[in-house]
Amino acid sequence: MGVALGVTAHPASPLGGDWRGNVGPPGPLLRCSMGSKIEGKIEGRPASARASGGCQKQGQRKQSSRGFSEAVVQVARVAAPLLAKAMASKLLRAVILGPPGSGKGTVCQRIAQNFGLQHLSSGHFLRENIKANTEVGDMAKQYIEKGLLVPDHVITRLMMSELENRRDQHWLLDGFPRTLVQAEALDRICDLDIVITLNIPFETLKDRLSRRWIHLPSGRVYNLDFNPPHVQGIDDVTGEPLVQQEDDKPEAVAARLRQYKDVAKPVIELYKSRGVLHQFSGTETNKIWPYVYTLFSNKITPIQSKEAY
Structure with missing residues (x-):
């Protein structure tokens, strides 16, 4: 849900200031000369008395303007987080979901090349942090070495830090969020424009994974x-x-895919309820890609017009 903050123009203040509380040139009836003697009568009153009244009105006006300015500052403090989120919403924020072997990496690479989005892979950031022996990298390494999934609080901390450094960029998240807890954490800092999920038949996934080798x-x-x-x-x-x-390996693939389905289901339902989810089904990435290209073309201008590979 985007946030729109508008400003309505107001007429100049009858006291000589403007709608923001800035004090402009005083009107002729409020002009006085401090420390000078004014003689004569204005509208039947001594000029000195009229000048004194003018000075009093100026003091009241300054006090009123000061109070108004303080109120504006308070409003600005409340509005700042909403404004930051609104500004972020002008940049394209996308997520790709899909089970292991679904071709997420290939699709992400093509999106990045065609639309200029930063491909942000949680797996890549994990490897970089482990290699650099960062605090979060060391925490993640303890789980990975035991064959366990990196818990929500660790991967969320890592990804929030990376996203904070890319507040002024279009980006595409790959591998995050995986769970509802992670999705809720992401929701607190931005509104997503596109979430795509790749639905690939089980037999296709099993064949792909059994033929997959990794560096x-x-x-x-x-x-x-x-x-x-x-x-x-x-x-x-x-x-x-x-x-x-x-x-x-074939004997482990079935259990791995079942685990993904159980964890991903509430995340998919969340984005479906928000109207940002787009599902693509098929057995070949090259046949799915043109539809993905069209979807992104409706949101952001391509930097190249290569629709298929």
């Missing part, structure tokens, strides 16, 4: 069918060996 240090993913390495078992960039993760 662990970088997170680069290869598929022996449609994205094989130049040399089997070797990373194209570093020449280091590729591995197949235990949970990518």
Whole structure:
């Protein structure tokens, strides 16, 4: 839900100031000369008395203006967080959801290339923080080494920090939020424009995962069918060996996909209820991509017109 803050123009104050409480040139009836003697009569009253009354009105006007200005400051303090969120809403905020093997990485790469969005992968940030031995990286490493999922409070802390550094950028989140707790944390700092979820048949996912090999240090993913390495078992960039993760092996895939479905369901329902969810189904990324391209084209101008790969 976006926030719109408007300002209505008001006429100049009859006291010579403006609607913001700024004091303008005083009117002729309120002009006085401090410390000078004014002789003569104005409207039947001594000029000195009229001048004295004018000075009193000026003092009242200044006091009124000061009070009004203080009220404006108080309003500004309350409105500042809402204004920041409203400004953020002018930038495109998107999330991609999908089970392991659904092709999220490939779709994210194409969106980033075609629309200039920053591809923000939670897995990438985890690896970077673990490598740099940051506090949050060390916390995450303890869970990963035990074969456990990184808990909500750790991954949320990591991602909030990364997003804070990208407040002035269009971005696409990949791998976050995974749970309802994470989605609620994200909701507190921004309103999403697009959430896409990839629905891929179970058999297709099972085949893709069983054919998937990974370069662990970088997170680069290869598929022996449609994205094989130049040399089997070797990373194209570093020449280091590729591995197949235990949970990518056929016997573990079914349990992994069931787990994803259980955790992702409330997140999907949340975004569906807000009218920002877009679902794409199919078995081939190249056939899904044109529809994704059209969706984003309606929200942001492409930086290149390459609709298919």
